[in-house]
Amino acid sequence: MGKHFGELAKLRGIIQFRLSPHEQRAFAGAITQGIPNIFRRIWSELFIVGVPLGLCYMVYDQTEKEHTRLLRKNPADFEHEK
DSSP, X not given: OOOOGGGXXXXXXXXXXXXXXXXXXXXXXXXXXXXHHHHHHHHHXXXXXXXXXXXXXXXXXXXXXXXXXXXXXXXXXXXXXX
């Protein structure tokens, strides 16, 4: 029949526009618009993600310090053994 995959059916009332892959600019504006957009998105999410992450790190750090402190032996408990 000679029809390709995209041309198997005719749809009435629907207009399709196609652009050749060779005519597209895949990275158009990636440097001029993309990099400032990355910084804007990071700055907008910094307080939403950063504050809970900072609090979790502080809790983890204090817990590790307390665990290390509790693992140490008390020298006063062993004074009578000398």
